[in-house]
Amino acid sequence: MSDVNRVLQAVPIESYIEKFVSLKKRGRSYVGLCPFHSEKTPSFHVSPEKGIFKCFGCGKGGNVITFVQEYENVSFPEALKILADYAGITLEGRKHTKSQYEWAYKINNAVSKLYASLLPGSPAESYLKQRGISLAVANRFRLGFAPNDYHRIENRLANKWPQGKEDFLRKCVELGLLVQAERKSTVYDRFRGRLIFPITDTNGRVVGFGGRVIDKDTQPKYMNSPESAIYHKKQLLYNLAHAKEFIRKNKEAILVEGYMDVIGLAAKSVENAVAPLGTSFTAEQAKLLKRYTDHVLIWFDSDNAGLKAAVRALPILTTAGIHCKVLVSDTQQKQDPFDIAMAHSSEDLKQFIAKHAKPESKFILWYYFHYLYSIEDLAQKRMALKDFFEFVSSLKHDWEKQDYIQKAATLLGVPAQSLQKDFQQDTQKKVIRQPSKQQVFSKGASRAEKDVLTLLLKYPSLWEEEELLKEMQWHHQDAYLLYSYFRDRIQAGEIWKFEDLFTIQLPKDLASLLSGILMETDTTNENDDVLAQLKSIIYNHKLLVLNKQIRATFEKLRKAEALGLSEADEIAKEHNRLLQERTKLQKLLQS
Ligand SMILES: [Zn+2]
Structure with a gap:
């Protein structure tokens, strides 16, 4: 089984999304307030059966991997990794995707190894021992020692770098391992005379370093790598x-x-x-x-x-x-x-x-009413409440705020309502009205476009109706892209089962559209004449578009004639052509 399928199978979509969105069961699916746009009534749907989510407010949708991509704002491989981590699955097929910062990990790794090799017998090791940390524990954390030497990194590693010394030193400066000397064109080691803590990302790759002084006098006590392309301390x-x-x-x-x-x-x-x-x-x-x-x-x-x-x-x-x-x-x-x-x-x-x-x-409660202030004293009590209210207003949910105020009232032996009133007065003073978030609306594909896609996905034999499909007028870009995507796959000789569509991986926009279509699709097979259905949808859609064009042309013609413009003749011809086309189409629809 592929990594994607293993992850999708191991992570039920509703249980994962439930961690971030509170969901209510409604029929066979779940609904909740969309995490991607602000709304008061829930339009965010999750279907455990189909393994997909779809927001009918902002249009976002897809499977659980798409959800992580959107919610965490990460790439597909990263989202897959997050879910695999969550489910405790080790990804097999996917080798480490080569990142554009491979060089940065390489250099950090080499420097980390260099520092670690210098730990045994160093003052840093004595310091650790004296604090009760054995070399074995130190090795597990890949701790190291940066000696009090301005050029250790350059002397030990620069000549081994395949792209040459210049390149190596420049990159070390970028990573904050070396510091560019002011005025002079020399570089020197940032970490000197320090116990070194390599800092890794969630994948265990070294992305930066922390360094702690060993003696008592040197400042600062701790020093960290500066922000770099791969080190974002926040x-x-x-x-x-x-x-x-x-x-x-x-x-x-x-x-x-x-x-x-x-x-x-x-x-x-x-x-x-x-x-x-x-x-x-x-x-x-x-x-x-x-x-x-x-x-x-x-x-x-x-x-x-x-x-x-x-x-x-x-x-x-x-x-x-x-x-x-x-x-x-x-x-x-x-x-x-x-x-x-x-x-x-x-x-x-x-x-x-x-x-x-x-x-x-x-x-x-202990912190504000016992540790920080003594509530025996009225003046202190006042200050305690002021600080406490400030904390309470930093909480996200109303019920949390209520709960805290309730508990404080019990502790202080005052009626909860009066404390509640004080809190409201206190916070009202501070409320600054913030503009409400702009609601996002997607224009979305038309009914006909969705219906055509639905039929094609459900009944792949319809792809053979090439002439008919050419008649379809696509207006929504994503709908057309989705159509082209599947058409190309069919032409490449691929076949798929309808169920496969629920786990297929598409670019985010297309995934949203596809999941919307799938969410609305009845998955049972009807035995109706699906070709007739397809024809009817395509021609009726064409008729709809044609009617719009006719109305617009007629309007143009009316204006042109009223103003006595010379192009009135041309417009009249076009109007006639459209009318004829409509007659043809209507006949076709009746047959
Ligand atoms: Zn939404």
């Missing part, structure tokens, strides 16, 4: 390539702040931890996690900065449809996950995590 999570398997297995990801936290947890067999790359957590990263799980445990440092970052990350995750817990350790001791991991055995660590993970609302 769209990556440290260790996700390795952790994704464990995240799926545990049905939960642990989000920590730094590389060392991830490594410390992994050293104690907690393998499902990931970290953002030195910036605050982003919506893209939340979407990335959502591919693998609906549950995230946020475990940042239990100090002011860490707790604040957790409060900030929480609505980003819940907006992506992820349920959160937050782990707060003893705030008096301010230990980070790394230290806590090191202080526990594997078993104890798991118990510690289970014991200290708070449900999100508990954490938030």
Whole structure:
């Protein structure tokens, strides 16, 4: 079976889409609010039977792979990979598609290997040992050492590059491995005297590096690769390539702040931890996690900065449809996950995590009404509520907001309605009216065009009616492209079964149209005279078009005659010709 079919078989479309769109069963399909355009009444349909979705509002449609392409804005191979990951399938047939940035992965890989080879016996290794990380764990994370040398990369790797030294150095600068010296035409190593953390994408390819100082004095403590063609720090999570398997297995990801936290947890067999790359957590990263799980445990440092970052990350995750817990350790001791991991055995660590993970609302109430402010004091209570309201308004759903306010009211011992009123007054002050999103309407193919396509797809023998098909007047570009696509395949001698169409892979626009047609198609076979049907559709459509032309020509003629224009004669001739054609067509239709 092909990779595409295996993926389609393993991922029921309704269960996957349900992760992002809340669906209601209606008859044999599901409906919901379209994620691709804004709407108040649902026009987004999913048919489990046919394995396709279709929005009758904006026209988007296709199979589950198309859905991922549209929703995640990724290419077909990437979408396939995402779904394969989701289903836990290893893709066989599809070899790594050669990317235009193959050179970048090659260089990063070579540099990563170079740094790793320099780790044993280095000050970085001593540092790791002293913190309790063995060489074996370090190797699993491909940790390395960048010595305090300005030209290590050039000296060790430049001459091995097939395209020559110049090319190599230029590309290393592009990737941020080398820095161009100001004024001079020389380049030098960016990472020096640092413990190196290679950063991989979800496929495990090295896309960038993080470097941590080993001594206490050097600044900055952490340094990362700058953005490059393959390194986008807001769209990556440290260790996700390795952790994704464990995240799926545990049905939960642990989000920590730094590389060392991830490594410390992994050293104690907690393998499902990931970290953002030195910036605050982003919506893209939340979407990335959502591919693998609906549950995230946020475990940042239990100090002011860490707790604040957790409060900030929480609505980003819940907006992506992820349920959160937050782990707060003893705030008096301010230990980070790394230290806590090191202080526990594997078993104890798991118990510690289970014991200290708070449900999100508990954490938030604790944070505002206990940790940050003391509600015994009226002035502090006021400030606590102000901050709390601000948090609540960052939540996506009304019911979430209600829920939080309800819980806060219980905690504070005030009626929920009065708190609700305060919240509304508070937020009304801040509301800035935003222009509503422009609704997208696709012009769409005409009924006749869809009907012709439907018949041709259902009854391939009709393709033999070449003369008749030539009479069809196509107006919608996608409809014509879809028609040509299948005509070419027929002419190339291909045959297919109707069921195959549900899994066929087409460009996005055509997939949308095809799925719309399939969604409306009755899949049972009628025994009617399908050729007569096809004729009737094509000729009636032609008649419709002809009538429009006749009306338009008549209008032109009337104006030309009224103005006494010389081309009136020409227009009259054309009008006559159209009338004759119509008579012929009408006769044909009656026969
Ligand atoms: Zn839509």
